[in-house]
Amino acid sequence: MTAKPTGLFINTLSMFSATLKNIRHGKLDHRFGLPILVVATLMAPVGAYSGKFIPKVYVLWVFVAFLIYSGTMMIFFRPKEREGKGNHIVEGSLIGGIAGFLGGLLGVGGGGIISPALILLGYEPKKVASTTALIVFFSSLSGFLTYWKLGTLDWELLLWVSLPAIAGGWLGTHLMHFKMSSAQVKKVIGVIMYVIALKTLLVALGL
DSSP states (O other), X not given: OOHHHHHHHHHHHHHHHHHHHHHHTTOOOHHHHHHHHHHHHHHHHHHHHHTTTSOHHXXXXXXXXXXXXXXXXXXXXXXXOOOOOSOOHHHHHHHHHHHXXXXXXXXXXXXXXXXXXXXXXXXXXXXXXXXXXXXXXXHHHHHHHHHHHHTOOOHHHHHHHHHHHHHHHHHHHHHHHHHOOHHHHHHHHHHHHHHHHHHHHHHHTTO
């Protein structure tokens, strides 16, 4: 029972570190991510509580299929790029709601849904990654606090994972902004989707 809150805790710290670096270098578009952030944060506790009633194995299989599809599209295809012009509140809120709910239900930060969905809709990969870091920080924190309230935490384990989580978030963000092109970022996210899909598949199979 400690795996989910630990995963959310790692996401919280690593994305907090990444977001601080994004803000420091002026890489974060607050207006773009706000609708997604608000709804994802509100829906994460709903997903965490729903875990008591929803057979998660079916959700896991759907999630695996989505991740494989998204990873394939990002590695082998090039979605038509679209700038964030106009009002995308409804679009962002829908993505944020689904991501927040599934993130809380499955014990993940929701980035596996937000990033591919936005990139497939044509948003610039680095902008998506920076926005996702902010959103996943808040949605993960919200889900983690729910598990804290339920009393299912291993504080010794959380202490051990703290420093690697913070360092990983900082390093990944630095490499993305200063060492990689947008096309490379998109492909890396695609590979990450495959890795998450494999991990989720093993969980669904009970391995």
